[in-house]
Amino acid sequence: MLTRASRKVVRRAPGTLFIRGASKDVVKNADTHLKVAATGKSLPIMYSLVNDLRVACYHNDSEMSSTAIHVEAGTRNETSETNGVSNLIARLAGKGTSSTKVEEMQMKLSKMGASLDVNVGREVTSFVVTGFSKDSIEHANIVSEVVNSSIFDENAITKERDAIVTEIDRNMENFPQITMDYLYSVAYEGTPMSQSLTGSIKNIQSLNRKDIMSFIKGNYKAPRMIVTSVGGKVDLDKLAEAAEKNLGGINNTFENTQDYCKPCRFTAMEVQHRDDDLPLAHVAMGFNGCAYDSPDRIPLRLLAEVMGAHDKSDGGLGQGLNTLGKAVQNPDSGLYSVTSFSHFYSDCGLFGNYYVADAENLYDAGLFVCHFWRNQCLNLIESNLMRAKRSLKGKVIDDIYSLPALQGKLAQDLFFGPGHPESVEETVDKIESFTVDQIQAVAVEYIRDQEFARSAYGPTEGVFDYNQSIDALRGYRW
Missing domain, CATH: 3.30.830.10 (Metalloenzyme, LuxS/M16 peptidase-like)
Known part of the structure; x- marks a missing residue:
């Protein structure tokens, strides 16, 4: 039988959270305003x-x-x-x-x-x-x-x-x-x-x-x-x-x-695998992100939600979508899909997007995506941020009912995060706390005028030039 003395106990009571200290755990009251049934x-x-x-x-x-x-x-x-x-x-x-x-x-x-x-x-x-x-x-x-x-x-x-x-x-x-x-x-x-x-x-x-x-x-x-x-x-x-x-x-x-786990440096470079027999080009561009326990993790996830995921197969005419969604749904556009991603690890992260376009419109698609990221750095629209917050909170709450998602979150929280399982209320409070100015500041730090890694597969002759991409991401403040 396992005795109480043979284990260190870390219990959560409703409405409390644990703050890890150097010598002991301090219990602090959590002001949680979101009420979820489960x-x-x-x-x-x-x-x-x-x-x-x-x-x-x-x-x-x-x-x-x-x-x-x-x-x-x-x-x-x-x-x-x-x-x-x-x-x-x-x-x-x-x-x-x-x-x-x-x-x-x-x-x-x-x-x-x-x-x-x-x-x-x-x-x-x-x-x-x-x-x-x-x-x-x-x-x-x-x-x-x-x-x-x-x-x-x-x-x-x-x-x-x-x-x-x-x-x-x-x-x-x-x-x-x-x-x-x-x-x-x-x-x-x-x-x-x-x-x-x-x-x-x-x-x-x-x-x-x-x-x-x-x-x-x-x-x-x-x-x-x-x-x-x-x-x-x-x-x-x-x-x-x-x-x-x-x-x-x-x-x-x-x-x-x-x-064990030597630091993994980020390298800004690109690789292209040209295959003109393929009908569409697949391009992924990734910026040097942050670690899982970084305070910038939630802002980067919100930026990923601002971009969202858009595909021509979704149908519709683009009403009510952001500029990327409208471009993808435009029947005259050669941009077939755009998806953001944000991956976080123990001491590094990769944040960016993946898009698919035909060979004739590949250059314009790359320019369009770079301009989209630049606009989030210089002119993030508050209504877009509100939609991103709702989307991200919805995913966090949906994860309560997904056993694989809960397992993955527990592992990341304990291995790479605060050292204790983070409740959904804590996560939602963090999401709600960020303002437009704060998100723009994070976007400027990680995206604007930053070098990135890029890969392309398919008919890649028309891929948007790397140096021109840096210029397009830079933009100017007037």
């Missing part, structure tokens, strides 16, 4: 075990729950020789443990109506079991067994390597993914962040069980692991006991810590 029963609470493994819950009245182990290890922790090992580990999850065969594991999950999924990111790998909330403790036992006791059978490794190679070949037709992979390869050139999530075919074919075990031994440590449960009401004490029983023996000491 939030009264969805305040996050957290334990930290003696080996520094953390356990967190986010409750609501759903009959479904999602129990996960998040590991702060992903493609950023791989070397150039082992790029793709995280993806291989994910594919092998559930393919047998030291005490349970793969058929038995599948039968156990099937009887509970549960599923096992593994998501690989650049800095976090998540092992998730989703099912009925009444079985959440058993879900925790299963996912702990998968993380702690997988055998990585040689036959299974060979089979999954072949499956990954086939998937990589198939993804060569996934133009948005290829373009974004190119963008990361130049934006973080020479750093682990430039590596793809899947790995290269050459690397995948050379990976073996020794590489897998070496990666797990070096990165799957208790301080880099979090056990989380979101959805239906879970007994946190029982979840902490299960975590202590299954994962309490995981090592919390590191070797070669000086090599």
